[in-house]
Structure formats: structure tokens, C-alpha cells
Amino acid sequence: MAGRSLTPWLLVAPALAFLGVAFLYPVITLLLSSVRAQDALSLGNYAAFFSDRFNLEVLGRTLRVALVVTFISALICYPAAYGMQSVPPRYRGLVTALIIVPLMTSPVARTYAWLVLLGQTGIVNSTLIGAGLVKEPVRILYTEWAVYIGLAQLFIPLMLLTLISAMENLPRDVVPAARSLGATSLQSFTRVILPLTREGLVVGGTLVFTGCITAYVTPALLGGARVQLLATLLYQKAGVTVDYAAASVISVIMLALTLTVAGALRGRTGRTR
Amino acid sequence: MTSSRLPRVVLYLTLLFLVGPFLVVFIAAFGGEPTLKFPPSSFSTQWFGRVLGVEAFRGSFWTSLWLGLASTGLALLLGVPVAYALSRYRLPGAAAVQTLLTSPALVPGLVVGLALLQYFVNLGGSVYPSLLAAHTALLLPYVVRVVSTSLVNLRPDIEEAAMSLGASRLTAFRLVVLPNIRGGVAAAAVLAFITSFDQVAVSLFLTGPGVSTLPIAMLTFMEYNYDPTIAALSTLLIAFSVGLVLIFERLLGLSRYV
Numbered sequence: 001m002a003g004r005s006l007t008p009w010l011l012v013a014p015a016l017a018f019l020g021v022a023f024l025y026p027v028i029t030l031l032l033s034s035v036r037a038q039d040a041l042s043l044g045n046y047a048a049f050f051s052d053r054f055n056l057e058v059l060g061r062t063l064r065v066a067l068v069v070t071f072i073s074a075l076i077c078y079p080a081a082y083g084m085q086s087v088p089p090r091y092r093g094l095v096t097a098l099i100i101v102p103l104m105t106s107p108v109a110r111t112y113a114w115l116v117l118l119g120q121t122g123i124v125n126s127t128l129i130g131a132g133l134v135k136e137p138v139r140i141l142y143t144e145w146a147v148y149i150g151l152a153q154l155f156i157p158l159m160l161l162t163l164i165s166a167m168e169n170l171p172r173d174v175v176p177a178a179r180s181l182g183a184t185s186l187q188s189f190t191r192v193i194l195p196l197t198r199e200g201l202v203v204g205g206t207l208v209f210t211g212c213i214t215a216y217v218t219p220a221l222l223g224g225a226r227v228q229l230l231a232t233l234l235y236q237k238a239g240v241t242v243d244y245a246a247a248s249v250i251s252v253i254m255l256a257l258t259l260t261v262a263g264a265l266r267g268r269t270g271r272t273r
Numbered sequence: 274m275t276s277s278r279l280p281r282v283v284l285y286l287t288l289l290f291l292v293g294p295f296l297v298v299f300i301a302a303f304g305g306e307p308t309l310k311f312p313p314s315s316f317s318t319q320w321f322g323r324v325l326g327v328e329a330f331r332g333s334f335w336t337s338l339w340l341g342l343a344s345t346g347l348a349l350l351l352g353v354p355v356a357y358a359l360s361r362y363r364l365p366g367a368a369a370v371q372t373l374l375t376s377p378a379l380v381p382g383l384v385v386g387l388a389l390l391q392y393f394v395n396l397g398g399s400v401y402p403s404l405l406a407a408h409t410a411l412l413l414p415y416v417v418r419v420v421s422t423s424l425v426n427l428r429p430d431i432e433e434a435a436m437s438l439g440a441s442r443l444t445a446f447r448l449v450v451l452p453n454i455r456g457g458v459a460a461a462a463v464l465a466f467i468t469s470f471d472q473v474a475v476s477l478f479l480t481g482p483g484v485s486t487l488p489i490a491m492l493t494f495m496e497y498n499y500d501p502t503i504a505a506l507s508t509l510l511i512a513f514s515v516g517l518v519l520i521f522e523r524l525l526g527l528s529r530y531v
Binding site for chain 1 (some may be wrong): 277278279280281282285287288290291292293295297298301309310311312315351352354355357358359361362363364370373374376378379381382383384385387388389390391392393406407410413417434442458467471472473474477478488491492495503504506507510511514515517518519522
């Protein structure tokens with residue numbers, strides 16, 4: 001009997017031991033190093049970080065970018081996910097594959113495409129000039145716009161897949177029923193679809209938001225030095241200027257942001273169930 | 274009527290936004306000019322040859338391949354027993370175990386990389402073990418989640434039947450359970466390998482001169498070169514992922530596990 005209750009622990013022990021040594025201990029050490037200065041407990045690293053205007057700007061920009069991209073994703077994906085229902089069934093597999101394939105593709109390759117499209121000689125600028133809308137190439141790369149576009153392409157699949165499955169669980173006749181009772185299409189969205197798919201929206205929104213906070217390749221390639229986000233700032237502090245104190249503070253901020261959002265999600269879906 | 278067609282149009286435009294850039298990369302990869310231009314005014318396949326000629330890509334490709342296979346194998350070795358324990362036993366503290374196991378998915382990749390840099394490399398350890406440890410930790414949550422899904426869908430009475438006929442738990446697992454969750458394990462392996470192979474954030478701090486993974490080598494190369502070589506390499510990588518996804522979608526229905 002004792003052996004029987006020991007078996008599951010023997011099965012999970014190697015994985016837990018591995019995570020403890022190779023993941024938890026190093027990460028916790030890094031986080032704790034943010035509240036140390038000269039071997040004493042201190043909030044000096046935080047004071048130094050938050051007193052630098054540039055850092056505050058980067059933090060504000062990161063939050064703004066993550067919120068805007070999450071909002072835009074929801075705005076695009078609601079009608080798109082609803083549209084999935086009117087796609088002929090034999091094409092649905094293809095549509096799903098087209099949504100999933102980008103998720104399985106190197107983010108470097110995906111982001112690189114935008115360098116080709118948005119550059120000074122890229123297709124967007126040559127079209128604008130060709131159409132006579134602008135005379136000089138417009139700067140899109142290395143602006144916040146490029147980062148919005150790149151992150152939206154990176155994370156829209158997550159929102160889209162979540163909302164499609166949320167709408168598949170929607171009772172089939174609720175929208176026609178609402179319309180036949182006199183609801184406008186806007187009303188049937190705000191009063192019927194939105195409340196019934198709220199959980200999917202929260203899950204998808206969390207994935208997009210935390211993805212935006214932690215993405216590195218997109219802001220590095222499309223934002224460059226002008227449009228830094230927390231991830232690129234972290235790389236600069238730890239990898240370039242070797243300012244480990246600032247890097248540890250940024251690590252804590254990034255982790256706190258993702259955990260807060262993920263925790264809020266857990267509380268929320270827990271309550272609605 | 275138009276109002277009911279609008280959502281579908283939005284869906285197709287979204288797909289164009291998601292997939293269109295890939296087509297641009299394909300076309301740019303065949304450009305004839307020495308600097309990247311879109312659309313190109315002449316065509317050539319020279320950049321594909323150039324990809325194979327760049328030493329940094331060849332070395333880092335083997336590193337990425339080795340790292341992807343090793344971390345996937347290790348994550349399966351550690352993760353499958355956990356999935357089995359969580360689905361077949363009433364484990365006191367199962368919720369805590371689960372939270373612990375999903376934690377690598379919650380911590381930003383850059384933070385994991387930096388933590389391991391300070392821990393392993395600054396302690397005088399070598400780069401390869403820390404890369405392997407970081408990637409394995411990152412893959413574990415995926416493996417446990419995907420394999421758990423197929424274990425939950427497998428009724429436990431068939432293995433109980435095997436055991437009541439005299440098989441040990443290990444034999445029952447090997448002869449009854451494993452063949453039945455093959456699809457889930459394979460799907461977990463594919464997802465894990467792709468995640469490792471394409472990983473940037475976790476690897477960024479753990480690579481350096483001498484040791485680099487393919488995505489990191491691409492980023493470095495892009496800083497100094499503005500020719501279609503990266504377009505050609507991206508084309509190869511996209512084709513590789515699409516091929517992998519299509520094969521496994523057909524064999525296993527990968528989309529059920531994503």
C-alpha cells in the first residue's frame with residue numbers, strides 16, 4: 001500500500017527536481033537580486049530605474065503597445081471569427097491551417113517579411129508614391145506603427161483561434177433569434193454574442209497582451225533603437241551595457257505584468273464557471 | 274445580404290494579413306539584385322546557394338537541430354511520467370505540481386535566459402548545458418499539457434484490464450497505454466521541437482561568439498547584410514514548418530493539440 005502511494009511521486013520527482021535546479025532557483029535568484037545592493041536589502045535599484053525618464057517612457061510605451069494590439073486584435077477577430085461560421089465546411093480545415101501555420105513559423109522569418117514590406121523601398125512606399133499620395137518615402141519602419149503591425153500579425157492567430165472556438169460553442173440559433181425579435185446587428189453583438197463569448201475574449205486577450213509584453217524579435221527588428229520596449233531594453237541593459245541591476249528590475253516588472261494578467265484571468269474564469 | 278457577408282470578408286482579409294507577408298518573402302528570395310527590393314526587377318536562385326555558403330548558418334543550424342532534438346527528448350522523458358501521474362493517480366498537492374510545471378510558460382523567455390546566464394555561465398559552466406536546460410524547461414509545460422489531453426481521453430479501464438490479467442503497471446503502460454497515446458506524444462514532440470527550433474528569447478543571452486542557434490545567427494546576420502539571403506533562408510524555414518505541420522496534421526490532427 002505504501003509503495004502504491006509512492007509511485008506517483010516517483011513519476012513527478014525527476015521533472016520537479018529538474019525544474020527546481022535548472023529553472024526556479026536561477027529565476028528566483030535573479031528576481032531577488034533586484035532588491036539587493038552591496039549585499040544588503042535595498043530598493044535602490046528600483047529607485048534608480050524609476051527615476052530615469054527614459055525607462056518610464058519605455059514602460060509606458062510597452063503598456064500602450066500591448067493594450068492597443070490587444071484591442072485591435074479583438075476588433076478584427078470578432079467579425080473574422082464570426083465569419084468562420086459562413087465558410088463552407090470543406091474549406092474550414094484550410095482556413096484553420098492558414099491560421100495555425102504562422103504560429104508554427106520562425107518569428108524571425110515572419111518579422112523579416114515586414115522589413116521587406118515597410119522599408120523605404122518596400123511595397124507600401126512604392127505603392128503610396130506610385131498612387132501619387134506621397135512624394136517622399138514615408139518612414140514606417142522604426143516607428144511605433146511598424147511594431148503595432150508586426151505584433152498584430154504575430155498574435156492575431158491566438159485571438160482568432162480562441163474566439164472561433166468560443167463561437168463554435170455558441171448555441172446556433174441565438175443570433176437569428178435576437179434578430180427576429182427586433183435586435184439590430186449591433187445589438188445582437190453587444191447583447192448576445194459578446195456576453196456569451198466573454199471568456200474566450202479574456203483568454204485570447206491575455207495571450208495577446210502577455211505575448212506583446214514579452215516579445216523580443218518584433219520590437220528589436222521593427223522598432224529598432226528608437227522604439228524600445230521592455231524586452232529590448234532588458235536586452236540592452238544585460239547584454240550591451242552590462243547593467244545587471246537594471247536588468248533584474250526590468251525582469252521583475254515584466255514577470256509581474258504577465259503574472260498579474262494571467263492571475264486576473266484565472267480569477268475571472270474561475271468565477272464565471 | 275451584404276451585412277452577413279461582411280464577417281467572412283474580414284476573415285479572408287485577416288488571413289491575407291497573416292499569410293501575405295510569407296508570399297512577399299518567397300518572391301523577395303528569388304530577387305536578382307544584390308540589395309533587397311520588392312518587387313524584384315530580375316530573378317535568380319543564387320541566394321539559396323549563398324545560404325548554404327554562410328558558415329554561421331551551417332554551424333548554427335546543426336546546433337539548433339541538436340538542441341531541438343535533445344530538449345524535446347528530455348522534455349518527453351521528464352514530462353510523460355508527470356502527465357501519467359497527474360491523470361492516473363490522486364496526487365495530494367496535484368494543483369501545486371501543475372502550477373509549478375506550467376511556470377516556465379509564464380516567465381518571459383528573456384528573463385529565463387538571463388537567469389540561466391547568471392547561474393550557469395557566470396559560475397564557469399559551459400553554454401551548451403545551460404541552453405539545453407533552458408529549452409527543456411520551456412518545453413515541459415507543452416509536453417505535459419498535450420500528453421495529459423490524450424491520457425484523459427484514454428479510458429483507464431483498458432490498462433486496469435491488462436493489470437488484472439497479470440501485467441505490471443510498467444508493462445501495461447508500455448504495451449497498452451503508450452500505443453494508444455502515440456498520437457499525442459508525437460504531436461507533443463512536433464510542437465516541442467518547433468518551439469525549440471524557432472526560439473529566440475530564451476536563447477538570446479545564452480548564445481555568443483562561437484555558439485549560436487539558427488534564429489540568433491539570422492538576427493546577427495541581418496544587422497550587417499541587406500541582401501536577399503535571409504529571404505531565401507526564411508523561405509526554407511517557412512517551407513520546413515509548413516511541411517512539418519501538414520504531415521502531422523494529416524497523420525495526427527495537430528490542430529486538436531495546439
